[in-house]
Amino acid sequence: MLRKIEYLYQFIEKINIVFLHKIFRLKKFITLNLVLFISFSWAQTFQLPSLKFAYTDYEPFIDAKTMEIHHSKHHQTYVNNLNKAIQGTKLEKFSLNNLLINTSYFSETIRNNAGGHYNHSLFWEILTPKSNSSPDEILLKAIEESFGKLDSLQTKLQQAAMIRFGSGWAWLIVNPDGKLQVTHTGNQDNPLMDVISERGIPIIGIDVWEHAYYLKHQNKRNDYIYAIWSILDWGVISEKYQAAIKDPTLEKIKQDNWPELKAFHKVMSATFHAAEKSDFKPIIERNNELKVNAYLLKNSEIPVLNPTEEATMSKSLHKLEKQTNDLNRYLTIGRKISDKLIFKKLTAIHDTFHEIAGLCKEE
Ligand SMILES: [Fe+2]
Secondary structure (H helix, E strand, O other), X not given: OHHHHHHXXXXXXXXXXXXXXXXXXXXXXXXXXHHHHHHHHHOOOOXXXXXXXXXXXXXXXXXXXXHHHHHHHHHHHHHHHHHHHHOOOHHHHOOHHHHHHOHHHOOHHHHHHHHHHHHHHHHHHOEOXXXXXXXXXHHHHHHHHHHOOHHHHHHHHHHHHHHOOOOEEXXXXXXXXXXXXXXXXXXXXXXXXXXXXOOOEEEEEEEOOHXXXXXXXXXXXXXXXXXXXXXXOHHHHHHHHHHHHHOOHHHHHHHXXXXXXXXXXXXXXXXXXXXXXXXXXXXXXXXXXXXXXXXXXXXXXXXXXXXXXXXXXXXXXXXXXXXXXXXHHHHHOOOOOOHHHHHHHHHHHHHHHHHHHOOOOOO
């Protein structure tokens, strides 16, 4: 009898251990999920950058109140709205640069707020109330090549800022040919965006929204531009110039101006993304068009900046033509080809396109 009671106690103890263990695991599971949920909810993909100086340090060129409102309210709002717009979407993984150079594929909200965040971050970075440096030798040479002298660049920037009707930005950019150019854009657009005709990498951006100057200069935008010119940080701008001329983004922008690539992409995107959803009608109807566009692409002028990349690109273009020919042959021989094989071949074409164009944008 005693032995039976002892077994019973051992059994109850065992159950308790399992039960407690389960409770412990459940608690651990809930805690882990809670932490993940909280981190996810609070995740801020983009952050307001700190200023290098106090708001008062920019006086008398920019008044402290304007600096404070501009930075802590206007810029912060662009950051908040951008984070809100991308939260829970695949765009959370995109860099700011990628959001900008592919703007045409995203919403107006993303265009305005990603632009607002990038533009203001650049603006704060290139301003210094502390020193009156001048461009380094390399940048000065480039300025003289494009504008004759530094004063002419100032005049050009002044003109661009004054021509811009309403809100926008005046820019000094490195264009896809590696040359300096002065441009201007409306609202929070900038020259990285694929919706802008004069594209390049900005190295100076001057905010000409009234919120940037109205408290001090009221309607005198010209006075404000003079003030900004006086506090440009040429050390930072010179560094930005040297980074920009080596930046692969310039090649991407060049590619966006590559009409044959765009034409090929249009057909490939329509056929490949349909096939991903098991719809093979588009590729059956348009495989010849895909082949012709691959041929035209292979024979077009390759807009890249260095010979090594041109050789790699040329190799990929030949491969693309061969693959599209191959698929076309399969689809025109009159025999029934399995969807699986069509998709395999189309995926290989899509992969080669990635080698050429980098990011593939869904249409
Ligand atoms: Fe602004």
